[in-house]
Each structure stands twice: as C-alpha cells, then as structure tokens.
Amino acid sequence: MQRYLSRKARGITPYKAGEQPQGSGIIKLNTNENPYPPSPATLDALERFDGARLRLYPPPDGGELRAAAAQAFGLPESHVFCGNGSDEVLGFAFSAFFDDDIVFPDITYSFYPVWAAYYGISYTTVPLCDDFTVPADRMVGKGGVVIANPNAPTGIALPLSGIEQILRLNPDRVVIVDEAYAAFGAQSAVPLIPRYSNLLVTKTLSKSHALAGLRVGIALGQPHLVDGLERIRDSFNSYPVDMLAQHVGAAALLDADYYDAIARRIISTRENTAHALAMLGFSVLPSSANFLFATLPGVSAPQLKAHLEKNHIYVRHFNQPRIKDYLRITIGTDEQMAELLRCIREYKA
Amino acid sequence: MQRYLSRKARGITPYKAGEQPQGSGIIKLNTNENPYPPSPATLDALERFDGARLRLYPPPDGGELRAAAAQAFGLPESHVFCGNGSDEVLGFAFSAFFDDDIVFPDITYSFYPVWAAYYGISYTTVPLCDDFTVPADRMVGKGGVVIANPNAPTGIALPLSGIEQILRLNPDRVVIVDEAYAAFGAQSAVPLIPRYSNLLVTKTLSKSHALAGLRVGIALGQPHLVDGLERIRDSFNSYPVDMLAQHVGAAALLDADYYDAIARRIISTRENTAHALAMLGFSVLPSSANFLFATLPGVSAPQLKAHLEKNHIYVRHFNQPRIKDYLRITIGTDEQMAELLRCIREYKA
Numbered sequence: 001m002q003r004y005l006s007r008k009a010r011g012i013t014p015y016k017a018g019e020q021p022q023g024s025g026i027i028k029l030n031t032n033e034n035p036y037p038p039s040p041a042t043l044d045a046l047e048r049f050d051g052a053r054l055r056l057y058p059p060p061d062g063g064e065l066r067a068a069a070a071q072a073f074g075l076p077e078s079h080v081f082c083g084n085g086s087d088e089v090l091g092f093a094f095s096a097f098f099d100d101d102i103v104f105p106d107i108t109y110s111f112y113p114v115w116a117a118y119y120g121i122s123y124t125t126v127p128l129c130d131d132f133t134v135p136a137d138r139m140v141g142k143g144g145v146v147i148a149n150p151n152a153p154t155g156i157a158l159p160l161s162g163i164e165q166i167l168r169l170n171p172d173r174v175v176i177v178d179e180a181y182a183a184f185g186a187q188s189a190v191p192l193i194p195r196y197s198n199l200l201v202t203k204t205l206s207k208s209h210a211l212a213g214l215r216v217g218i219a220l221g222q223p224h225l226v227d228g229l230e231r232i233r234d235s236f237n238s239y240p241v242d243m244l245a246q247h248v249g250a251a252a253l254l255d256a257d258y259y260d261a262i263a264r265r266i267i268s269t270r271e272n273t274a275h276a277l278a279m280l281g282f283s284v285l286p287s288s289a290n291f292l293f294a295t296l297p298g299v300s301a302p303q304l305k306a307h308l309e310k311n312h313i314y315v316r317h318f319n320q321p322r323i324k325d326y327l328r329i330t331i332g333t334d335e336q337m338a339e340l341l342r343c344i345r346e347y348k349a
Numbered sequence: 350m351q352r353y354l355s356r357k358a359r360g361i362t363p364y365k366a367g368e369q370p371q372g373s374g375i376i377k378l379n380t381n382e383n384p385y386p387p388s389p390a391t392l393d394a395l396e397r398f399d400g401a402r403l404r405l406y407p408p409p410d411g412g413e414l415r416a417a418a419a420q421a422f423g424l425p426e427s428h429v430f431c432g433n434g435s436d437e438v439l440g441f442a443f444s445a446f447f448d449d450d451i452v453f454p455d456i457t458y459s460f461y462p463v464w465a466a467y468y469g470i471s472y473t474t475v476p477l478c479d480d481f482t483v484p485a486d487r488m489v490g491k492g493g494v495v496i497a498n499p500n501a502p503t504g505i506a507l508p509l510s511g512i513e514q515i516l517r518l519n520p521d522r523v524v525i526v527d528e529a530y531a532a533f534g535a536q537s538a539v540p541l542i543p544r545y546s547n548l549l550v551t552k553t554l555s556k557s558h559a560l561a562g563l564r565v566g567i568a569l570g571q572p573h574l575v576d577g578l579e580r581i582r583d584s585f586n587s588y589p590v591d592m593l594a595q596h597v598g599a600a601a602l603l604d605a606d607y608y609d610a611i612a613r614r615i616i617s618t619r620e621n622t623a624h625a626l627a628m629l630g631f632s633v634l635p636s637s638a639n640f641l642f643a644t645l646p647g648v649s650a651p652q653l654k655a656h657l658e659k660n661h662i663y664v665r666h667f668n669q670p671r672i673k674d675y676l677r678i679t680i681g682t683d684e685q686m687a688e689l690l691r692c693i694r695e696y697k698a
Contacts, residue, residue, distance in 0.1 A: 004523050004547060005577050008468075009445045014583030020406060028405070037401040046400045046593075052386040054562035054597075056377070057369060057555070084433050087586045096358045118584040119357075174353050198353060206406070213403035213592035228354050234363030235467040237436045243562035244395075244593045248403075 008118070015114040018316050027339060029330040030314040032152075032181070032291050034210035034266070036333075038248075039258035042211070045251030049244060058243040061230075065241060068250035069218045073190050073203075078223040081230065084240040086180055086204035086217030087111060089229070092236075093200055093219060094146075095119050096228035097174040101143035105134055107323055109152045109178065128154070128322075132285055132293075136162035140169050148178040150186045153318060153328040155287030157186035167196045174225065177201045183208035183263050184270070185288030190220055200225050207290055209252045209259050216241065216249040266290050270331045276341050280348065295325045296344075304347060311343045357467070364463040367665050376688060378679040379663040381501075381530070381640050383559035383615070385682075387597075388607035391560070394600030398593060407592040410579075414590060417599035418567045422539050422552075427572040430579065433589040435529055435553035435566030436460060438578070441585075442549055442568060443495075444468050445577035446523040450492035454483055456672055458501045458527065477503070477671075481634055481642075485511035489518050497527040499535045502667060502677040504636030506535035516545045523574065526550045532557035532612050533619070534637030539569055549574050556639055558601045558608050565590065565598040615639050619680045625690050629697065644674045645693075653696060660692045 002010055018031035037043070062069075062082030070077040083089035094115040104112045106125040116123045126138050132154045139145050145166055150157040167175050175198055177189045182203075189201050200221040206212035219229055233240060241249075252259070270292060274284045277294050284294040295301065305317045305327060316328040329340065351359055367380040386392070411418075411431030419426040432438035443464040453461045455474040465472045475487050481503045488494050494515055499506040516524050524547055526538045531552075538550050549570040555561035568578055582589060590598075601608065619641060623633045626643050633643040644650065654666045654676060665677040678689065 003521075004446055004574065005580075006444065006446055006448050008448075009577050009580050012580060012584045014580050015587060016583075017406075017409060017587045020408060031406055033406065034404050037404055043400040046398070047396070049395070051392040051395045051597075055383050055386055055559040057366075057380055057382065057561040058564070059369060060366060084589060084591075085586060087588070091585045095355065097353055097355055099355050099357075114584050118581075172352075210404040212406040212588075215407070215588060215591040225353065228358050231354075231358050231361060231363050232467075234365075235361045235463050236440045237434060238364060238366045239436070239561075239564060240433060242433075242564040242591065242594055244597075245591055248400075248593075 012118055013114065015111045019314065021314055025312055027313040027332060027336045029332055029336065029340065030316045032207055032330045033212050034207055034262065034290070035331070035336065036210055036262045036265070038210045038252060039255045041255040041258065042248060042252040046244070046248050049247050054243060058239055058241065058246055060238050062241050063246050064250040065216065065246040065253070068253040072253040072256065073220055075190070075193065075220055079193065079220055079226060081219040081226045082241050082246070083217045083219070083233070085206065085215040086178070086202045088240060089202050089217040089219045090176070090178060091115050092229050092232045093174070093176055093202070094121060096232045097200070097225070098144045101141060102146065103139060103141035104146040105151065107132065107151070107154060107320070109148050110318070112146050132156055134158045134162065136165045137169070139166045141173060144173040144175070145170050146176045146178065148180065149189070150181050150184070150288040152181065152289065153291070153316070153323070154285050154293050155181070155289040155291055156285055157288035160187040160189065160192070163189045164192060167192065167199055171198060174198050174200055180204045180207060181289035183259070184267055184290045193220060193222065197222050197224070205249055205252055208263055210262070211249065211252055214245050214248055216245050266331050269334050269337055273331065273337045273341070280341070280344060291328050291330045293326050293328050295327070301325050301327050304344070307347045308340070308343055313340055313343055361467055362463065364460045368663065370663055374661055376662040376681060376685045378681055378685065378689065379665045381556055381679045382561050383556055383611065383639065384680070384685065385559055385611045385614070387559045387601060388604045390604045390607070391597060391601040395593070395597050398596050403592060407588055407590065407595055409587050411590050412595050413599040414565065414595040414602070417602040421602040421605065422569055424539070424542065424569055428542065428569055428575060430568040430575045431590050432566045432568070432582070434555065434564040435527070435551045437589060438551050438566040438568045439525070439527060440464050441578050441581045442523070442525055442551070443470060445581045446549070446574070447493045450490060451495060452488060452490035453495040454500065456481065456500070456503060456669070458497050459667070461495055481505055483507045483511065485514045486518070488515045490522060493522040494519050494524045495527065496525070497529065498538070499530045499533070499637040501530065501638065502640070502665070502672070503634050503642050504530070504638040504640055505634055506637035509536040509538065509541070512538045513541060516541065516548055520547060523547050523549055529553045529556055530638035532608070533616055533639045542569060542571065546571050546573070554598055554601055557612055559611070560598065560601055563594050563597055565594050615680050618683050618686055621683070622680065622686045622690070629690070629693060640677050640679045642675050642677050644676070650674050650676050653693070656696045657689070657692055662689055662692055
C-alpha cells in the first residue's frame with residue numbers, strides 16, 4: 001500500500017544487503033565479515049563497562065571513540081567524525097558535500113547509487129578498465145568523486161599515486177575514499193589528509209576489527225569537512241553512536257597488534273585460496289581486500305552459488321553487467337576455505 | 350569554510366541538544382534522562398552477552414528487540430520498526446511519509462522543524478491554546494501531522510479522544526504521535542493502531558527505560574507504514590541498531606515491572622516538586638512527563654538558570670516566543686529535587 005508514502009519513498013530503490021542466514025553449520029562467506037572474534041582487550045572492555053552509565057546520553061561527538069580513532073590514525077581529534085557504521089558516515093557525506101554531477105566507477109559498492117538517488121544527487125558512472133582497475137585519470141566529477149579503495153566487489157586497490165591524481169583532478173570538490181577494506185592490503189590515503197582539503201577518508205570497524213555487529217564508522221578529513229558532517233548529523237540524529245559502541249570501539253582501535261595479526265592471517269588465507277582457485281581454472285582478480293572476486297569460465301556463477309548453498313556455504317553474486325559471471329567470496333578461516341574448495345571440486349567433477 | 354558544502358548543508362540550521370556537562374557533583378536536570386539506573390535484568394543481559402557474536406552483522410530488522418517490542422506493546426512483529434533512537438525513527442518517518450504542508454504545534458519538540466527543513470518539507474505551526482494544550486480540532490495538515498504526547502517542553506498530555514479526533518481529521522495522511530514521555534502519565538495511542546491505517550506511534554527507551562546511552566527507538570504502526578520506514582532505512586543505513594542495543598533493549602522491554610515502578614517513583618517526585626514550586630510562587634504546567642515546565646512571575650528564567658548552574662544544577666531554557674519565561678526541569682531523585690528547591694529559595698531570598 002503506497003497510499004501514505006512520500007514521493008521520495010515511492011521513487012527510491014533501496015539497497016539490498018547480503019543475506020544473513022541464521023543457524024549453526026553455516027559457512028558465511030557472503031558479507032565480508034571477519035572470521036575471527038574481536039580481541040581479548042576489546043571483549044574485556046565490554047565486560048568491564050558499567051551498565052548504569054547507560055541512563056545518560058552519550059557524548060554526541062563519539063567521546064572516547066573519537067579520541068581513540070585520532071590516536072590510531074595519527075590525526076588530531078578535530079579531524080575525526082564518528083557515526084553508526086560507515087554506511088551512515090557515507091550517507092552523511094553524500095548529503096553534506098554533494099549536490100549533483102558526482103562520479104564513481106560503474107562497478108563498485110552498490111550503495112553509492114542508492115545514496116545518490118535518496119539525496120537526489122545526479123551521478124555518472126566511469127567504466128572500470130578492462131582489467132577492472134579504476135582509471136584514475138578519468139575520475140573527474142564536477143560535483144565530487146567517490147571511490148572505494150580497495151574497490152568492491154573486485155578487491156583491486158589503487159596505489160596512492162592514483163588517489164593523489166584524483167585529488168588533484170578535483171580540487172574544488174570533495175573526493176571520498178571509502179577504505180572499508182584497506183586494512184587487508186591497500187595503501188591508506190590518510191597520510192594525504194594534511195595536504196588535501198578536499199579529501200575525506202571513511203573507515204569501518206566491521207571488517208578489519210571484527211565488529212560488524214557494533215556499527216562503528218569513522219570519517220577522517222580536515223576540520224571543515226568534519227564540521228560539514230556534524231551539520232548533517234545534528235539535522236538528523238544528534239547521538240548516532242551509543243555508549244557501548246563508543247567504549248568497545250575505542251578499545252578495538254587501541255589494540256592494533258591483535259587486529260594487524262588477524263589481517264595478516266586473512267591475507268595469507270586469501271593468497272592460498274586465490275592460488276587454489278586458479279589451479280581449479282578460476283580467473284581470480286588480484287585482491288587487497290578480505291574477499292576474492294573470481295569467475296570459472298564455462299560455469300554459471302548463479303548455479304555454482306546454488307550448489308554451494310546446498311552445502312551451507314554462502315557467497316555473493318551480483319546480477320549486473322560485466323560481473324554476472326563472478327562470485328565474491330569472503331575470506332574465512334583456512335578450514336572454511338578448504339571446505340569451499342572441496343565443494344567446488346565436487347561441483348566440477 | 351563553506352567551500353565544499355552542499356547547498357543543503359549550507360542552508361540548514363541544525364538541532365541544538367541540551368548540554369552534556371561532565372564531572373561529578375553535577376545535578377543534571379536538562380535533558381530528561383532517568384535518574385535511576387537500568388533494571389538488574391537489563392544489566393544482566395549486558396553482562397551475559399557473548400561479545401564474540403559482534404563479528405557478525407546484526408539482524409537488520411532489530412531481531413530480538415523487534416520481538417520484545419511486539420510483546421511489550423501487544424502488537425504483531427509486522428507492526429514494529431526499530432531504529433537508532435527515536436530521533437532516527439522520527440527522521441525516517443518524516444522522509445517516508447511527508448512531502449509538504451505538514452503541521453505541528455508552535456511549541457513542541459524543536460527537532461520537528463529541523464527535520465522538515467532537512468528533508469525539504471514545508472510546514473505550518475498551529476499555536477497551542479492559551480493554557481498550552483494542543484487544539485486537536487485545528488491539527489489538520491494537508492501533508493501530515495506530528496504531535497508529541499505528552500507535548501514537550503510543556504509536559505501536557507492530550508487525552509486519547511483528542512488523538513482520535515486528529516486521526517479522523519487527517520484520514521489521508523500520516524499522523525505521527527511521538528510518545529517519548531508517555532510512560533509518565535499520558536494515555537498511549539497504541540491501542541488505536543489496529544483501527545487507524547494512518548497512525549504511527551514512536552517510542553524511545555531513553556527516558557522510561559533509563560537507556561539514553563543505548564540509542565533505541567521504536568515505531569509502531571500498521572505493516573504498510575513499517576514497510577515505508579524500511580524503504581528509507583535501506584536507502585540510508587541497512588543496520589542501524591547494533592547487536593548490543595538489540596539484546597540489552599530487548600531485556601529492558603521485557604522487564605515492565607521494574608520500569609513501571611521507577612516511572613511511578615518519578616511521577617510521585619514530580620507531583621511533590623510541582624507542589625513545592627507552586628508554594629514558592631511558580632506557575633507550573635500540569636505535567637504527564639518526566640519534567641516540569643514552570644515560570645516564576647517577576648523572575649528572569651535565564652538568570653535563575655544561571656544561578657542554578659553556579660550551584661551545579663543544569664536545567665533547560667528555550668529562548669522562544671511564549672515560553673521564554675519558563676524553565677524545563679527534568680525530574681531527578683527526591684534528593685536532587687530538594688537541592689533544586691533549596692537553591693531556588695536561596696535565589697529568591
């Protein structure tokens with residue numbers, strides 16, 4: 001019944017997140033979650049939290065989370081904005097900095113066109129090169145630029161020189177670099193922030209810090225960009241990050257050793273899995289993320305996905321031009337990837 | 350530096366929340382927090398939460414929180430929407446159901462005009478009656494209606510017959526009834542939901558459930574309205590309520606005995622305080638909320654506020670026509686209210 005909907009609510013096509021199948025025995029390789037738990041120090045912070053504090057509102061600016069992010073990313077607190085997951089932070093950024101004529105790649109995080117449509121921002125997509133790399137020299141947007149680095153769902157990273165090229169090509173508009181997956185092998189653009197007033201970098205604790213359930217996103221940029229995000233936040237929801245997320249997220253950001261170690265483990269599993277898939281005949285894109293994007297010539301990706309699901313293994317397929325023969329496979333534990341490979345071998349046999 | 354801001358970010362006037370002074374020895378009566386802690390069962394749920402689960406995304410629809418809200422408010426789960434505080438839920442509702450020509454009272458929650466401006470929705474304010482009650486017969490909006498019941502910052506409740514009158518006067522547009530403070534004495538409109546397809550009721554755990562720090566808001570309405578909210582949510586941030594908020598919020602919603610008991614205690618403190626203020630010469634509006642709205646003839650409200658602050662007591666003043674002589678005083682513990690009254694007596698002497 002559309003009778004009561006606003007024109008906007010009627011006109012939009014919402015984002016479709018990956019399925020969240022419940023139950024034990026499932027190997028969930030479809031939403032790029034971390035296969036390892038949050039660190040002992042992170043869980044300890046949760047256990048020691050004094051629940052009686054919850055009767056008060058949280059600090060609107062993120063409080064200890066903001067301080068921890070500043071320390072972790074080597075920037076002053078004035079350069080840090082905290083939100084309810086990087087999706088919220090990105091949504092705020094679209095609203096704060098973009099009017100019209102933005103660009104992003106034709107193959108990238110599929111929430112970008114959804115935000116653009118929701119906020120009424122016109123956009124053009126720039127085709128990725130044939131090898132699925134981002135053509136930095138063509139990323140020019142009169143109204144702004146958004147890229148994910150590494151890109152999703154390809155996993156391919158752009159070197160810092162490419163990011164810098166995009167920043168120089170768009171000096172008058174904001175360039176958003178979405179680094180949701182950067183901890184798994186891309187060069188972060190954070191060191192460029194002091195030199196580029198148009199650079200906004202977004203981060204999430206969902207992947208690298210194994211905290212998808214906590215909803216913590218961070219934006220990093222010069223203070224005038226943080227101010228812009230705060231203007232939007234305070235026109236929508238003044239307290240987007242709850243006290244528990246602030247406290248537990250802060251503990252995670254300050255425990256780099258653990259999270260660096262699990263990132264290295266995931267990278268190692270990724271490289272072994274990529275090699276094994278190649279041996280099975282897959283074409284695998286070079287990934288700097290915690291997932292692989294791969295295609296097996298002559299095999300229908302949806303059919304292979306369905307076979308895996310029958311075996312309780314969930315991966316993601318995007319029914320979209322250029323990539324409909326690919327599957328995106330999150331990197332799990334070594335054991336989970338061995339089971340995936342076993343199922344693929346079984347399907348081929 | 351406005352150089353990079355969108356037209357929208359430049360044009361808006363963000364909401365200003367009450368101050369959040371930190372430090373011990375402060376008596377914080379300025380943001381309507383609950384003076385009592387969350388219940389033992391609520392804190393127990395927090396303690397028993399398995400932090401390892403945080404590596405996975407939360408159920409997008411609120412999971413156990415949605416189920417608990419359905420049980421607590423006596424509705425099917427299809428009638429429940431969960432968000433990151435009732436501010437987010439209200440923001441989504443403005444975006445989902447309103448285009449233009451909405452109405453709300455001239456004196457009410459000051460976030461309503463901020464959301465209207467942010468989403469580009471034109472509005473008219475309806476003056477409250479001279480006694481600060483809502484004139485139900487004049488609440489007619491071609492594009493929709495929003496009321497807080499009890500109203501803020503007056504604290505005055507509209508009886509259910511008035512709500513029903515508003516619902517009948519606006520059969521073709523959504524009527525939002527914001528029940529942030531209803532647990533402290535107003536009649537809830539929830540029982541009307543099965544009969545009115547245009548009624549959306551919003552709730553928060555911030556006040557009645559002493560969980561302002563957790564950020565849990567709920568909307569209740571027929572499934573087509575829940576669908577509308579989900580369309581907006583999924584165009585902005587698919588997972589707005591984190592797993593901890595889902596789990597702890599669910600435990601709170603299922604522990605009605607405790608929260609009813611602290612609400613009764615707050616109501617009793619409110620009535621005693623209202624009486625004491627009246628004895629001091631204040632004119633006090635009849636409150637059904639966890640705050641009082643009061644004025645002392647011949648005394649400047651900002652000056653009295655400043656005197657209280659010198660004594661580490663924070664209350665709220667709204668510099669706005671018709672109410673600039675009033676202070677909004679959150680109901681704290683009996684001891685806190687005694688200290689407030691002592692300070693007021695001192696100021697008068």
